[in-house]
Amino acid sequence: MPVGCISRGEDILWTEVSCASHFGDRLRGLLGKSHLNADAGLLLMHVGSIHSIGMAFPIDVIFLDQNKRVTACHRDLPAWRWRFCRTAVMTLEVAAGGINCHGVKPGQQLEWRPPLHDCAIQSKIHP
Numbered sequence: 001m002p003v004g005c006i007s008r009g010e011d012i013l014w015t016e017v018s019c020a021s022h023f024g025d026r027l028r029g030l031l032g033k034s035h036l037n038a039d040a041g042l043l044l045m046h047v048g049s050i051h052s053i054g055m056a057f058p059i060d061v062i063f064l065d066q067n068k069r070v071t072a073c074h075r076d077l078p079a080w081r082w083r084f085c086r087t088a089v090m091t092l093e094v095a096a097g098g099i100n101c102h103g104v105k106p107g108q109q110l111e112w113r114p115p116l117h118d119c120a121i122q123s124k125i126h127p
Helices: 023-028 098-102 116-125
Strands: 003-008 011-020 040-045 049-051 059-064 070-077 082-084 090-095 111-113
Touching: 011 023, 011 090, 011 098, 049 090, 059 098, 070 082, 070 098, 090 098
Parallel strands: 011 040
Antiparallel strands: 003 011, 003 111, 040 090, 049 082, 059 070, 059 090
């Protein structure tokens, strides 16, 4: 899976976000991982619903529409839960606390930018 960053305007929010656009990658998701670093995440393309069955840690979930606007946010989703959003076409999963840390709210526009090294350079320019 390609790795990039998630930005809001010029601000880099997460620097290590994998983009899952293939069925197998989306199906696997974060299963099997023991944790998720604060600067990491998983962007699920063509996905408007997720589950946390079998997850070892809680996550924050951000649903995005076709314009990459946040349509819904769910904080600290524990294992064995399900969330969906009718208007979402992408879902961003990040470490629990990420939504509050970055002040993500419905209506904001987020963008996934490849590649990772450009994001790291950009985040040093725009802290």
